[in-house]
Amino acid sequence: MTADIIDGKAFAAGLRNKVAGHVARLVADHGITPGLAVVLVGDDPASDVYVRSKGRMTKAAGMLSVEHRLPADTTQDDLLALVARLNADRAIHGILVQLPLPKGIDEARVLATILPAKDVDGFHISNVGLLAVGQRAMVPCTPLGCILMLREHLGDLSGLDAVVIGRSNIVGKPMAQLLLGENCTVTLAHSRTRDLAGVVRRADIVVAAVGRPCMVTADWIKPGATVIDVGINRTDAGLVGDVDFAGVAAVAGAITPVPGGVGPMTIACLLANTVTACCRANGLPEPMGLTL
């Protein structure tokens, strides 16, 4: 068997196009331009790549893009003050503070300061809680992108066995919540899981989000399973995911590539969340097709 390649890059381009259509309508009919502020503290080169690409795509969708680049030695108070200014800024509908933050800055404190209505990452405790009880406020971008691709590829996910590998707050946990919301039977596996290979082998859907290059190998995969690779690992061999792509593609039914899979969808979902937040802030109906 050779897996279908789930083309996240093409899917993301379609979603960004839909976003651009909604933006054009907001501008033309209401004189409102959705605005996204991205805050980057320090000069991690990988973060710089993502932030630049977010800015470029935000502008290409017709939205306002504001970037705040702060030095690595920025104090927590200065960062909190910037977040407070963005909270109060009526031109800004979405705020993203790029993680991880430098040591010495309390990440939880910063995330808690972002207004939940502008929290387009979905990391504020309020949005985390709403997601957990099935009331969706802002859905985290990477898991949202994964669900959109899974629905597109599989249709109804009800009753499928899903295994998520990795229990981070930004991917693993919200991913498990969303899969539950799709009526999957969800296992959230992690580094202490016993017989991880055996657990993964039962899955119809595998989501790998651990940050270990090529950890998931062909012998872990049930023939025909759908494999979503969230990993972005820079190695001597270039950018690779958490899944051994060549091996797993020979067994799986479908697989997302790295690059060109989950990454582009994450950014497209960020733009979609910003438009959703903008509509809510202005009491306008939520555009269809931008969220679940």
Ligand SMILES: Nc1nc(=O)c2c([nH]1)NC[C@@H]1CN(c3ccc(C(=O)N[C@@H](CCC(=O)O)C(=O)O)cc3)C=[N+]21
């Ligand atoms: N508050 C916050 N929210 C985030 O969403 C967030 C963050 N912090 N910190 C860093 C991670 C990482 N991240 C990526 C987004 C897009 C690609 C992406 O588009 N990747 C391309 C390749 C890019 C390349 O070549 O490096 C792809 O997979 O095809 C990757 C990684 C968002 N993150």
Ligand SMILES: [Mg+2]
């Ligand atoms: Mg772990």
